Structures are given as structure tokens and as C-alpha cells.
Amino acid sequence: MSDYIQLVGLSGSLRTGSYNTLLLKAAAQLLPTDVSMEIISIADIPLYNADLDLPAAKQRPEVVEHFRKVLADADGILISSPEYNYSVPGGLKNAIDWASRGEDSPLLRKPIAVIGATTGLWGTTRMQMAFHNVFLFLDMKPVYKPEVLVAQAEKKFDKDGNLTDETTKKLVKQKLEALKQMIHLQSQVGDILDTKVI
């Protein structure tokens, strides 16, 4: 890995004007030096079906292969997601399920951070907690601190969709800095972090 870091940004919401997509775009403006982020959509990923996956199928759906390739090329992942029914949106989890398959999964041991926004009071606490097990299973390297829990999101963006809340901006910057550090750390130690056990 070079010193330059490439992130992938995923929004858990597909709707136009989603606060979480806005939060992701705000994060793209708050990146540390030598870090870039490509935001990609999960809207076209089909429902996971093992019959369409290896080894049952000869190849995965093209959109899935592309998704996995983008993740594989990235040094880390930033997810911004709403909370659906006190948990992770099904569509986002579905994308993760596709990416998680196989020994060549691009998620294995990948640094990752989750942030979330809601118009409610509790800041997506349960959605963020619901990711613990996923990260554990895939031996991902989550950056938990600082937690970015954006409550009452409608008060924190202006009419043009720009993040205006200074506290949130500061926390997002710290989160991205911590993600950068985690990526450098893993890059330096290489095999040490690779426990080769799933």
C-alpha cells in the first residue's frame, strides 16, 4: 500500500436526499490529507441467493463482482446508515452478505467505520450496535471511537443539504482520522493482524 489511502463510502439509505447520504457527502469534504473516498451505490445489488454465488454459479452477477472489486481496491470502508427497525437496513446488510462470501472476501480484516443519522432522538445507537457481530465474524477492524451518532438530523443540515453542525463535523473528522490511522497500522503490521482463522 502506498501512503495514499482510498476509502469506499456506502450509504445505507437509497432515497434521494437521505440524511445519511448527505452525511457521507459531508464526510467526503472532511477527509484527512492523503485520503480520498469514492461513494458507491448499493441500489442495484440483487438479493443474495447462493444459487447465483460461487460455487453453485460459475460467476457472480456482474454488479456484485464490480462491488466486490471496488471494496477490494479500497483500503477502508465508511458506512453512513439509518436505523431500520432498530437494526441495519436490509439492503445494506444484503450488500455486505454478497461481499462477505468466500476466502477472497474483500471484507476480511478490512478497516471500517460506521456513522449514522436519524431524525429521532437516539442517534442510530442500535443500528451501530447491530454491526458488532458482522465485524466479528469477518474479523474486520472497526474503528469505534469517536462514535458519530447524529440525532435530530433535520436540525444539522441546511436547506441545500450541507452539514452545518460543528460538533458533528468535528466528530466526523476525528472518525476519519482514526480510520486513517487504523489503515496505516494494519498496513505496517501486515501478517501480524492476519490471524488466518475465521
Next chain:
Amino acid sequence: MSDYIQLVGLSGSLRTGSYNTLLLKAAAQLLPTDVSMEIISIADIPLYNADLDLPAAKQRPEVVEHFRKVLADADGILISSPEYNYSVPGGLKNAIDWASRGEDSPLLRKPIAVIGATTGLWGTTRMQMAFHNVFLFLDMKPVYKPEVLVAQAEKKFDKDGNLTDETTKKLVKQKLEALKQMIHLQSQVGDILDTKVI
């Protein structure tokens, strides 16, 4: 509600020959008296997108409306699901997300039971736990006991896909009986269980 009970059965796996679909089919052969179950597929439900949902759209996608109608007409729900990344499969969660929307959600206060099969050792414990929050949010009436955790599933079905393990059969029967009781209970008490608070 009449004395006759109609269940909907959902499999969390879309693949042909899924152990969880087989488990669901086995459950359909183990129903209590005066209970029937319709197994429906979630394979055609699109990814949730609030732009396609009310009130942004004038109507929901037809397949979603049909799914919600079937759930609304049912007295209770039985889910049989694998565990993906120590959690609920995204496709299944996605179907639930669509069904959960609106004050007329067919999931509100609905009796539900979850069972699960895996070729692994731990019996889908984490998948089943991941449903707690979903049920809480929707004020659903989960039937937790007895827990049906089918480990090493490949040993518990014959080559034709029939459930042959007697312990599992017995537990599934007890689970269905408990679900039936919960449905009768809620039917009897009606408004008492309706806390009218979400």
C-alpha cells in the same frame, strides 16, 4: 378471528434446497390442529427505497403490496432462516423493512416465531438474537420458547430433504403449538395487548 389459524411461513434463504426452506416445509407438516401455513417467497421484493414507499410514491411496488396483504391476512408468522455474518440475512431483513412501514404495518403486534438451521455448530443463536430489537420496535409478540436451533443440519435431513431428527421435530411442534396459543391469547384480549404506543 375464527378459531382457524392461518400462518405465513418465510424462509430467509433463497437458494434451492436450502435447509431452512426444508425446515419450513417440515414445519408445514407438523402444524397443530386447525392451523394452516402458506409459505411465500421474498425473492422478488426489491431493495427498500423510501422514494418507492408512501408517502413519497403514490403506491408501493405491487409485489410489496401483495407481500403486506398476505402478512395482514395471516394470524401469525413463522420465519426459518440461516445466519449470515452472525446476523439476519439482508434479503429477509429487507422484506421486513418493507412490511414494517406505516401505521398500517401488518407486523405491528403480530405473533411471530423464528427457527433456524445451519451446518455449523452454534445453531443460528446470533441470527435469532438479532431479531430481538426488530420485534421490540414493532411491538411484535415473539414466541421465544422452545428455542429451535438446528446445528449440523446436514445430519438432520434425509436425501429427499425430509426432516428426520426426532428432537428437532418435537421442538418444532412445540414451537408451533406455542405460536398457536399466543395467537389465541392475543385474539382473546384484543385491545389489552394494543398499547397504541410505538
Next chain:
Amino acid sequence: MSDYIQLVGLSGSLRTGSYNTLLLKAAAQLLPTDVSMEIISIADIPLYNADLDLPAAKQRPEVVEHFRKVLADADGILISSPEYNYSVPGGLKNAIDWASRGEDSPLLRKPIAVIGATTGLWGTTRMQMAFHNVFLFLDMKPVYKPEVLVAQAEKKFDKDGNLTDETTKKLVKQKLEALKQMIHLQSQVGDILDTKVI
């Protein structure tokens, strides 16, 4: 059971002036008709040790037996607890562990409700979630709605420790009413709710 309902109230905090003890005392002033509540302390319960429990010991410690007796005599339980390390305080969990033992556990299938206060922003969401598994294991009958999550507690009590926040008062009243309903429900149906499976 008579029409009169007796609750036990437990605070998860042992400190003098605890917001959660104050919240519990406020709840005792907001009880529905024909409901009373005895608040008891868990401060003297020793750490759980199976060597001091049946069948290894001939009898449990006296303070434990008294605690179990009070729980057994009650129709339902109200817990008010802080969140320690994003989970249930160890002391409170320890009391529950003692009460949970044996086929004559007073917790089995008992109606229960949890409320919580914190000076932080997120209202004890994680503490309340951490109870799901405990309730599931013991087949308790939790009353989840409405959720009572008291954030920034210092703003919601006056200098004399009285709960002054009207929204919180209303939610506590609704919670107690829902708990009363659950107790009546279970009383009416008796064996129906008793799945006899742990």
C-alpha cells in the same frame, strides 16, 4: 391472584441520590389504581457463587432467600437502572442471577418492565437492549412499550429529587399501565402462557 397487584421495584444503582432510584420513587407515585409497589435494595446480596447455592449448599444465603421470596410474592417487577459500560450494572445482574436459579425461580414467566435514566444523551438504550437475552432465557414477559429512556436526567428532576418532566411522567404512567395489563393478562390465561419449556 386477586385484582390487586403488587409490584417489586429494583434500582440498578446503589448510590445515594441516584437518578434511577429517584425515577423508581417517582414511578411509585404514578401507579395505576389497585397497584402498589415495594422498592427493595439489592445492596446486600453477595456475589453469586454456585457453592453457596442449591444443591451444593443446603440453603441459600438468607438475604438471597428473602430477595427471592419478595420477588415470588410480587405479580410483576419494575427495574430502573443506569447504564454501566453500555450494559446492565453488574450488581443488578448479580441479583438477577441469584433469583434466576432453579425450577422454582421467581423470575420464570414473570411480567417485567425496565426504565432507565442517564445524564448522557442516549437514554440507556444499550442497557435496556442488554436485558433482551436475560428475559428470553427466563421466559419472562417483558413490557417493552412505551420505552422510557430518560436522557439528560439532571434537567428532569428538581433539587428535591422530584421528577418534574411531564413527558417522562406520562411515559412512566403508560409503562405502568401496560405492565398492569400484562399482569392481568397472564393471570387470566394461566397455563396458556406457561410453555413449560426452558
Next chain:
Amino acid sequence: MSDYIQLVGLSGSLRTGSYNTLLLKAAAQLLPTDVSMEIISIADIPLYNADLDLPAAKQRPEVVEHFRKVLADADGILISSPEYNYSVPGGLKNAIDWASRGEDSPLLRKPIAVIGATTGLWGTTRMQMAFHNVFLFLDMKPVYKPEVLVAQAEKKFDKDGNLTDETTKKLVKQKLEALKQMIHLQSQVGDILDTKVI
């Protein structure tokens, strides 16, 4: 930190002959080179009470101060624990609560690993999951892989309490090796891992 690593071992069970204490003792026989482990008891730690903690009290109880000192002197922590009511034993959580307090908490950013044994089938999966939030809150550095989930423990120890199951032995060794690596990693990077944000 020198190259020599000192671990602290904690058992979540207080009973004589506990499988988890035996598992911890087995781990002490399977340590990597240049690693030692001191097993300490949590049996004498009082229930957490903020009135006995700083700043309300001038000093913490002596047994608590000793416990915190031992943890502070250690490079990492190994917990072996049963599952009580599908969660962490209250006594163990209570010890953690005491150790977690204050900016000088010896748990902050400390490498830690959890293993667990049960006579049941599901290997303490839920207990281990219940630790996620605790570790997140304290920014601890958990070593999740490989998972050591010892089911049907009575078959895996001989009559003298020695761990005889070779698979378990191998997993414990790998876990300890991974913990050692995490400790070295954190030692090398120092401030990089210190996000200074709780």
C-alpha cells in the same frame, strides 16, 4: 513495555471446580513464549456503589484498588466465563464496572480476550456477544479470533480437571498467540491507537 508480556486471568465463575476456572488454568499451561499469566479472583470485590468510588469517597475500597493495580500492571487480560441467563455473570460485570471508572481506568484501550465453557450445547455464544458493548465503550482492544466456545465441557476435561480436548487446546493456544500479537502491536504503535476519545 519490555518484550516480556504479563497477562491477568479472570474467571467469571466463583465456584470450586468451575469449568471456566479450569479452562483458565489450562490456558496458563498453554501460554506462548515470553508470556506469563497471573490468575486473580474477583470473589472479594464488593458491589459497585458510586458512593464508595471517587470522587464521592476519598479512596476506593482496598480490594478494588488492588484489583485495578493488578490490571494496570498487566499488558492484557484473559477472561474465561460461563454464561448466566444468556449474558455475562453479574459478579464479573461488577468487577469490570469497578475497574472501568475514571480517566485512569486500567481497562482503557487494554488488549483483551474472552473464552468460555458450558455444559450446554451453544458454547457461551451469547455471553461472548454481550461483551461487545463493554469493549466498545472502553475502547478496549478485543481479540475475537479464533473464537473459543467450549460446549459440553464435561466431556473435555478429565477427572482431575485437566483440559484434554485437543481442538480446544489448539484454539486456546491460537487465541493466546493472537492476544500476544495484539499486545505487541499496541506497544509498537503507542499513541497511534490512543484516540483520546471516549
